[in-house]
Amino acid sequence: MPMFNWTIIGTWVAGFFTLSLFSFLYKDNPFYRFAEHVFAGLSAGYYIGLIYHSVILAQLVQPIEEHWAAAATGPDVGHHIMKVAFLLFAGFMGVLMFARFFPKVSWISRYPLAFVMGNTAGIELMSRLHGMVLPQMRATFVDLNASFGNVVLNLIILVGVLTTLIYFYFSKEHKGVLGVTARVGIWFIMIAFGAHFGYTVMARVSLLIGQVNFIFIDWLKIIS
Amino acid sequence: MNFWEKLGKLDRRLVYSMVAVTVIIPLFVPLNLPIDITPEARELYNSVEALPDSSVVLLTFDYYASTVAETEPMSIAVLNQLFRKNMKVITMTTIPLGGPTIAQNVMKMMAAKYGKKYGIDYVNLGYKANYTAVLKGMGVSIASIYPTDQNGTPLSQLPLMQHVKNYGDISYIFVVADNAILDYWISIVNAQYQIPIGAGTTAVMAPKYYSYVQSGQMTGLLGGMKGAAEYELLVHAKGKAVLGMNSQSMVHLLIIAFVILGNVALFTSRRKVHANV
Numbered sequence: 001m002p003m004f005n006w007t008i009i010g011t012w013v014a015g016f017f018t019l020s021l022f023s024f025l026y027k028d029n030p031f032y033r034f035a036e037h038v039f040a041g042l043s044a045g046y047y048i049g050l051i052y053h054s055v056i057l058a059q060l061v062q063p064i065e066e067h068w069a070a071a072a073t074g075p076d077v078g079h080h081i082m083k084v085a086f087l088l089f090a091g092f093m094g095v096l097m098f099a100r101f102f103p104k105v106s107w108i109s110r111y112p113l114a115f116v117m118g119n120t121a122g123i124e125l126m127s128r129l130h131g132m133v134l135p136q137m138r139a140t141f142v143d144l145n146a147s148f149g150n151v152v153l154n155l156i157i158l159v160g161v162l163t164t165l166i167y168f169y170f171s172k173e174h175k176g177v178l179g180v181t182a183r184v185g186i187w188f189i190m191i192a193f194g195a196h197f198g199y200t201v202m203a204r205v206s207l208l209i210g211q212v213n214f215i216f217i218d219w220l221k222i223i224s
Numbered sequence: 225m226n227f228w229e230k231l232g233k234l235d236r237r238l239v240y241s242m243v244a245v246t247v248i249i250p251l252f253v254p255l256n257l258p259i260d261i262t263p264e265a266r267e268l269y270n271s272v273e274a275l276p277d278s279s280v281v282l283l284t285f286d287y288y289a290s291t292v293a294e295t296e297p298m299s300i301a302v303l304n305q306l307f308r309k310n311m312k313v314i315t316m317t318t319i320p321l322g323g324p325t326i327a328q329n330v331m332k333m334m335a336a337k338y339g340k341k342y343g344i345d346y347v348n349l350g351y352k353a354n355y356t357a358v359l360k361g362m363g364v365s366i367a368s369i370y371p372t373d374q375n376g377t378p379l380s381q382l383p384l385m386q387h388v389k390n391y392g393d394i395s396y397i398f399v400v401a402d403n404a405i406l407d408y409w410i411s412i413v414n415a416q417y418q419i420p421i422g423a424g425t426t427a428v429m430a431p432k433y434y435s436y437v438q439s440g441q442m443t444g445l446l447g448g449m450k451g452a453a454e455y456e457l458l459v460h461a462k463g464k465a466v467l468g469m470n471s472q473s474m475v476h477l478l479i480i481a482f483v484i485l486g487n488v489a490l491f492t493s494r495r496k497v498h499a500n501v
Contacts, residue, residue, distance in 0.1 A: 210293020
């Protein structure tokens with residue numbers, strides 16, 4: 001019985017799909033369409049399988065089974081029963097999300113959604129304030145004991161932050177001092193856009209280089 | 225129709241072909257263009273180097289398969305440094321599509337290179353859904369979030385995990401990410417548990433995260449393929465990032481030429497229109 005080398009077969013399949021997707025650069029064609037549809041279908045299937053195993057089984061069914069068994073045999077019965085109750089409640093809330101598919105009872109899905117929104121807002125608010133806003137604000141303070149060069153750089157940061165914030169202040173018409181300051185803010189924003197654009201070009205070229213590397217190194221093995 | 229007008233109507237497929245040729249040629253004829261090390265990459269390297277040998281480091285594979293050209297060389301480069309220093313490495317991912325497989329393959333390859341044993345020198349926790357809960361929960365108990373590793377082995381059976389209960393037992397977190405999960409590593413884990421964090425990101429993300437290095441919330445940063453190439457040079461293990469930087473530099477020169485020529489063509493055609501009015 002012949003032995004298949006699945007790595008080689010997988011590499012050739014990946015090579016075929018890479019070229020099929022690149023073929024769109026010439027013009028739309030059946031190979032591109034085929035590769036696009038296979039990718040969409042595979043991703044959906046992979047996600048369903050992954051979520052089933054890593055969420056429904058691993059985070060709901062298995063813990064319920066384990067805590068149920070522990071409650072039946074060991075100490076801390078109350079603790080395990082409570083865990084099972086929490087998990088069943090979470091699972092029930094998850095099932096309620098599907099109510100939105102039934103127009104007559106779709107309003108029920110708002111309850112689990114409200115739970116998720118409240119939970120997320122609480123976590124986000126504190127973590128963003130504590131971990132982002134305050135430390136970033138603190139970083140704009142100018143250290144006057146630093147070297148002359150660093151003081152100048154810190155001042156540039158301070159001016160950049162203040163003028164950019166003023167540009168986004170829309171409660172007063174941008175005229176006079178406010179207008180000039182906002183205009184300086186626009187310059188800082190434009191420089192930031194330029195940096196982002198440069199990095200984006202690098203990122204996209206990197207992806208192309210990655211696939212070209214795959215073709216010549218991993219697939220065709222022309223370059224070692 | 226003069227030269228500039230013809231240039232303005234150039235077939236885009238010709239532009240694609242020129243980019244493709246510019247990417248391919250340096251792969252066959254290495255130009256060995258210089259790669260300078262940025263202060264952010266050097267600081268990142270130094271912060272990992274300063275850790276005592278055998279420290280426990282958490283390395284994340286928070287990236288999709290689509291960005292491996294930029295991110296995978298970072299993971300490989302830092303693993304060279306970590307395993308050379310005999311660090312204990314715990315890996316995990318919050319990305320479902322590709323993350324678990326990439327982590328498994330890279331760890332297997334690097335462990336074989338340095339003769340590291342699974343469960344003793346490194347552990348792969350795998351993927352877990354709902355990253356906010358995962359990041360917060362691991363601060364209390366890693367085992368409560370990951371009762372088992374990637375292979376389904378209970379953490380209690382892995383020697384390395386006997387001494388690692390939560391973030392308090394981890395010396396450093398190295399995040400390699402291609403998405404905003406890095407925000408949460410900073411705002412939840414660094415801010416609330418004071419664990420030092422360093423990161424490697426895709427080039428698209430990098431400008432945003434330089435401010436976190438400046439504020440001291442991250443010890444250093446690698447931005448895109450250039451950052452990966454810098455780290456490969458720092459750990460003396462040249463790989464695909466260094467190889468790719470030759471093509472990268474040449475394509476950048478080509479794009480700069482395109483931008484200049486395109487603008488000249490635009491202004492020339494505008495002047496002609498104004499002259500005819």
